Amino acid sequence: MKYFKFWVKEPFDIRVGNQVETIQLLVGSNVSKAVAAEEGALRAKVIEQRIAEQQPKPLNEYDAVIKExxxxxxxxxxxxxxxxxxxxxxxxxxxxxxxxxxxxxxxxxxxxxxxxxxxxxxxxxxxxxxxxxxxxxxxxxxxxxxxxxxxxxxxxxxxxxxxxxxxxxxxxxxxxxxxxxxxxxxxxxxxxxxxxxxxxxxxxxxxxxxxxxxxxxxxxxxxxxxxxxxxxxxxxxxxxxxxxxxxxxxxxxxxxxxxxxxxxxx
Known part of the structure; x- marks a missing residue:
């Protein structure tokens, strides 16, 4: 069972090819909203890298978080x-x-x-x-x-x-x-x-x-x-x-x- 006490939803800019695209990420943390925002920035970097390298999302990341x-x-x-x-x-x-x-x-x-x-x-x-x-x-x-x-x-x-x-x-x-x-x-x-x-x-x-x-x-x-x-x-x-x-x-x-x-x- 995976859940988070603190949530943020923020925009992040990532590079897709020769363009900069803005994505919205809903990210959680059990420490604070500030930590959730930091995790969001890191996740945006990972997404950017996967797009650049055309990597699929690992199967072990598909475990559902209780987004409530x-x-x-x-x-x-x-x-x-x-x-x-x-x-x-x-x-x-x-x-x-x-x-x-x-x-x-x-x-x-x-x-x-x-x-x-x-x-x-x-x-x-x-x-x-x-x-x-x-x-x-x-x-x-x-x-x-x-x-x-x-x-x-x-x-x-x-x-x-x-x-x-x-x-x-x-x-x-x-x-x-x-x-x-x-x-x-x-x-x-x-x-x-x-x-x-x-x-x-x-x-x-x-x-x-x-x-x-x-x-x-x-x-x-x-x-x-x-x-x-x-x-x-x-x-x-x-x-x-x-x-x-x-x-x-x-x-x-x-x-x-x-x-x-x-x-x-x-």
Whole structure:
């Protein structure tokens, strides 16, 4: 999981053939904005050199940085960022988080009591059924209902960058785009606050982490946070195995998601 606390977006002049071109670079640092600017100048020089020598970008530089404003650092394995539409997002390398909106149907399902269950109940049923099939998931889970599906927090961490774990997530019917993002960013993500449109308030569009430093964002965030108090993001369905609800990141998740409020899910 790679993230930065400080960001700058600045123009840099580079030579392309016989001309000077201006490029805009968004650069981050965990030290200061001044250090980020220095890194930007160095990066511009590297880009200029690669163009001159017609060198491709090394594959190891394609690891995705979380280009979002860091709102909270819980610890070295858990941070909270602000996504492009303003919601708070938990990013973790401590837990495996599964967002399940569907379940994989099998022909044997006709012999199981699935027809009497709601979609979300079916998803939970199928997940529990898979636990004996995939012991690598561990034995400790917190299962939540969300507005559209089910969120499972597994106490066992499975590195999303490993192919075997990517394949496992696909077998569990985890959303394909979510799996790819987890793989690239080397962490799992979970939304902590409601989607604005579900609360019927104006949605903001944040193009870079720097947008969170503007007065426009601060004014919007006040209205958003006030509205969010009337909604919950999750509702606990059940816990399996050992209780890990008192671990700091889980407590933070439950509190930010308004778990105990029992409000409408959004």
């Amino acid at each position: 404003h860091v709102a909270q650092i819980i610890d070295d394995k858990n941070i909270v960022t602000v996504c492009r539409y303003g919601a708070k997002i938990w990013n973790t390398t401590q837990y495996t988080i599964l967002d399940l909106d569907h379940y994989r149907k099998g022909w044997l399902d006709i012999f199981k009591p699935l027809r009497k269950l709601s979609l979300k109940e079916r998803i939970v049923f199928k997940f529990e059924e898979n636990l004996t099939r995939y012991p690598q998931l561990g034995g400790d889970f917190r299962i939540y209902e969300t507005a559209k599906g089910i969120r499972v927090i597994c106490r066992t961490y499975l590195d999303p960058a490993e192919r075997a774990h990517t394949n496992l997530l696909h077998k569990l019917h985890v959303d394909w785009l979510y799996v790819q993002l987890s793989n690239k960013q080397k962490c799992y993500r979970a939304r902590l606050t409601p989607k604005p449109y579900r609360m019927r308030i104006k949605t903001i569009k944040l193009k870079t982490p720097l947008d969170c430093e503007t007065q426009v964002y601060e004014d919007w965030a006040k209205d958003y946070e006030y509205a969010a108090q009337q909604f919950s993001v999750v509702r606990l369905v059940k816990a399996i195995g050992r209780d890990f609800s008192r671990e700091p990141a889980i407590e933070y998740h439950d509190q930010m998601a308004n778990l105990t409020r029992g409000c409408k899910l959004a």
